[in-house]
Amino acid sequence: MPIIAPTKIDLLINQLDLNEHINSFKSFFSRDDSLFMEGDQELHYRYIKSLDAIEFKAPPKVADFTNIKLHLQKRGVLHFEQIFEIVKVVRYFRYFKNKNLQSIIGEWMDKFVIEPKFFEVEKYFTHDGKFEExxxxxxxxxxxxxxxxxxxxxxxxxxxxxxxxxxxxxxxxxxxxxxxxxxxxxxxxxxxxxxxxxxxxxxxxxxxxxxxxxxxxxxxxxxxxxxxxxxxYTYAKEFSSKLSDLLPFINFIDKEFTKFDNYQARVLFAKSKNLSLIKSKKDSKITLEGFIHPALHHAKPIHVDFSKNILMITGVNAGGKTMLLKSILSAAFMAKYIIPMKLNEHKSHIGNFKGIHAIIDDPQNVKNDISTFAGRMQQFSKIFEHRDALIGVDEIELGTDSDEAAALFKVILDELILRGQKIVVTTHHKRLAALMADRDDVELMAAIYDEQNRVPTYEFMHGIIGKSYAFETASRYGISNKIVNEAKAVYGDNSEKLNILIERGSQLERELKQKHKIVDEKLQNITLKELELKEIKESLFKELDREKSALKESYEIAINEAKAAARAGDTQAIHRAMNKAKEKLPQTTNEPKIAQIAEFNIGDNVKYHSKKGVIVAMKDKKEAIVEVDGMRVRVQTSQLKHTQIIKQKPRTDVNLQVQKRAGLKCDLHGMRAEEANEVLDKFISDALINGWDEVIVYHGIGTGKLSYAVKEFLKAHPRVKKFEDAPQHMGGFGAKIVTL
Missing domain, CATH: 1.10.1420 (MutS, DNA mismatch repair protein; Chain A, domain 3)
Incomplete structure (x- = not known):
């Protein structure tokens, strides 16, 4: 099997640690497709947001239509499985048409006009694709x-x-x-x-x-x-011929389903993961509020204002600089393809870029005899070929002297800005940051370090150059204090003073940020409490109105059903109408239930579990010997029920005079379908009145017409819970056991 080389998009997804997120997103597609949607992205976004406001079920998994359409073009014969793939798509669009939506989704669904000839094929397939024999x-x-x-x-x-x-x-x-x-x-x-x-x-x-x-x-x-x-095979040949005549229609639904599949996958993926749908805007500004990279778990949300041309990220080692760079590029990538992500969509703004490029990994390659710095130069030379792109460079000075690299990369960054590029850079060294800091189009960010606990906070602050904390990091990971102190002496007092000034500025910024955070949290809590109280008040009023309306409606329906029952001419109509009225009446009652202790005597007819019998002996009124089907069993009287006592039922204004017909069997042999349905209807009504919960209906096998008519009648009857073929000794396929 040939190895397929990864595309540029695949390489970028891997560099940005988005593989798991993208694979999870692709699983929501009904069939494989690319991430990019051809056409007007603004229009696509309108359809996606409109679909996001609708509750709908996911489409079924559908095969690609390419081979199917080729067979139809050549007048070939399709398998039933291939035909059902087309049926699934048509049925799903019909499901959406039946929603009668008023949005642009509804206008779109109105364009689907299903050819009458297609119904001649579709009716032969069940919901799970089996042939309707x-x-x-x-x-x-x-x-x-x-x-x-x-x-x-x-x-x-x-x-x-x-x-x-x-x-x-x-x-x-x-x-x-x-x-x-x-x-x-x-x-x-x-x-x-x-x-x-x-x-x-x-x-x-x-x-x-x-x-x-x-x-x-x-x-x-x-x-x-x-x-x-x-x-x-005869049916498959006939169906394929009809579908060949409908090839333009099939081409249309195939194209539209591909478009719809892209929309629904984004919507359902966002809903399943509680993600936001955001589209890139027509500029180069990037503002992220509450963004969380999908590869991180329990991560701190990112807040970034990247409105300028260059963002330089400095600060502590292992403080999250690389992840911040990947997050910015990931957000731009996902917005470009309208892939759901975790962020505050109302406060975020992501621009649009022709290309997104990442220089993150160490390019050193022994096989090609290339050094780290030489590899970096190759990567930068390719960036100059692009315009209006978003570039991310991790550890820009990697592989060479930092002072020389600072001078070189300053000029490179200046040239890239002239070409319309937008660049995110991380660096451990302050030389390059200091050279670029005087530019108005450069934004500085620093990773914050917790000096007291001696750990990174994985938070960032705008407008300052961060200290790398190399000495502190070395101590934290086991380097002796003696070595660290000697290194500080070699580093020099002036350099250390510069770091102290940098850190003091950072500390003041942190304190101010903390005060703002406390005030914002208090204001947010007050606002949330006000909204919560308002919602509770509105909810209580709505619930009260709903209860009043439901109570009034239930009684009106019950009264109307009772009147309809009284006006009905035959016992069947009365019986069904009264059942409907009973179902509509409220089932709860405020009358207290009085516990009654039943007394039993010798000779009483009783019920033990599902068996009926007679008491033939008693012992201390707590135990009884009951004769059941010729056998005598000793049971507790608490497990017995009287069968001759009929509980009083609620009074109604309609008196039923129904002739009881005993019997659990109904024989329909030799009858026509219409006659059989009439007899079966009366039989079931009588069985319900007599209290039977299971009966048997004999229809025979014959040509199958009567069997089919009986099955359709039982499916439609509202009081039939289920039915199945009788056991072999009771008639087998020529009879049905019906549960009422």
């Missing part, structure tokens, strides 16, 4: 036959496992699927009592044998499967 009688019948043959195979294998002749040879009584063949695991010598084909060997030396007795059923399944595949 119920729409084809032949396929439905073939599917039923396959189920019957599989049932025959299972019953045959079970009979074999219980056979007294074969049991001594069975290693276990399980059914094994080996190479798509149902098999039994037996010992050697089985051939005297079991005829079949050996399809495998176990690790313990046993034989997996597929019995001859099931070969006929398996052969039938293969034959039926071939018939089904032939029908499926």
């Amino acid at each position: 119920n729409l084809d009688e032949t396929l439905f019948a073939l599917g039923s036959r396959i189920k019957e043959q599989k049932a025959t195979i299972n019953s045959s294998l079970k009979r074999l496992t219980s056979s007294s002749k074969i049991t001594p040879y069975l290693i276990d009584s399980q059914l094994h699927l080996i190479n798509d063949e149902e098999a039994l695991l037996v010992r050697g010598g089985f051939n005297h009592v079991l005829k079949g084909a050996i399809v495998g060997r176990s690790s313990s030396g046993g034989f997996y044998v597929s019995p001859d007795s099931i070969l006929k059923a398996k052969e039938q399944i293969r034959y039926i499967t071939q018939e089904r595949e032939a029908i499926f």
Whole structure:
């Protein structure tokens, strides 16, 4: 497999430590795409912000349409999986159209006009992409036959496992699927009592044998499967022909889905991580408020005002200078491609740059026989080729004498500014910073050092040149005080005095900043408390209004339902209307519940768990012997319930005279679909009135029409909780067990 060389964007993402963030963002795409969105970025941002204001579900994962469209252009036959990829996209756009949005997203969705011919294809696919075999009688019948043959195979294998002749040879009584063949695991010598084909060997030396007795059923399944595949191919050919005629429509939805996918990925990624969406502005100013680099955990937010051409970052070792540089470049990169990030979007401002370049890593390369400084010069020479770019340079004087480097890089920076570049520089040495400090277009920042605790604070201060604290850092990491003191003597008193002045200025700035911070925090707390009290007051009033409206509406609905029930002509309508009215009525009551202690006597009809029986003996009124289904059990009376006492129900103004029809079975054999639905409707209503919670409906197999009609009726009935095929001994696929 050929190795794909990383692009310039990939290299920049790696340099800025954004790999994990970008990979997480890309996982929200429905299909692979580039970070860059072609076209008007301002228009893209409008769509993204409009979509951000809407609650919506994520689109499904969708394959690329390139091969699909090529097949359709050549009038080829698509697989069902490929056809369903198109169906997924159309269904998702229909989902958005049905929201009836009024924003620019709604105007966009109005452009999607689904061709009527497409519905002729779509209706054959379920929500999970399976072919809807119920729409084809032949396929439905073939599917039923396959189920019957599989049932025959299972019953045959079970009979074999219980056979007294074969049991001594069975290693276990399980059914094994080996190479798509149902098999039994037996010992050697089985051939005297079991005829079949050996399809495998176990690790313990046993034989997996597929019995001859099931070969006929398996052969039938293969034959039926071939018939089904032939029908499926006919449908695939028909669908592909229709989709070939709709190729312009498919091209349109493919292009629009790619655009939408870019939008939704940004919106849902931002919501999942509580990130902000911000777009680069049409200038070169950078102001970051509360920015946190995504690679950092529990980091301190960054506050940077980079309005000038050059930002020089100095100060303590390991104080976060490089991370600040990466943060500034990362924010510009993510704003350029509208990638969500963590910052205060209302107080931040990020300009737009044609290119973003980072000179961060040590370029020394033994293979190419190049030194660190020579490599840096190569990197700088390439920067001169660009205009209107954002450049980040970490440790600018790396690899050479600092004084010579200061003079050289001052001139280089001057030239880059003339070319319209905006530059972020970190340095440990103050010589270059001092040479550039008198320029109006240079901003200074220093990493702050906690002198008392002798650790960096990872905070920065504008307008000063920071001390590197090389001696303090050496002491913190284990260099002896004797060596450090000798180094200070060599460094010289004048240099040390300069550092003291620098640090004193920094200390004054820190104290002023701390005072401002305390005042700002107090003002912010007061403002938050005022807003919180106001919100609580408004919320209470709204909640009161909602409760009043809901109570009034519930009683009006209940009264209307009761009236409708009284006006209904037949018992079914009355029964359903009363059920709806009961559901609408408030379920809570303020009447206190009075605990009642039930008394039991010999001869009482009682219920124990789900079984009914009769008390035949009592002991101390706490224990009873109950006869249940011919068996006598001793139970605590607290576990019993009377079955002959009917609890009083709430009174209503409608009296029902319904003839009770006992019975748990409904036989629909020989009926037409309409007649069967009418009989089934009455049967379920009677079952509900009689209190049955489970019944059985017989419809047979036949052509499958009656079975399909019964299933559709049960799906639509509001009181049917679930239904499933009956067990084999109760009718199998020709009957349904219905739970009410």
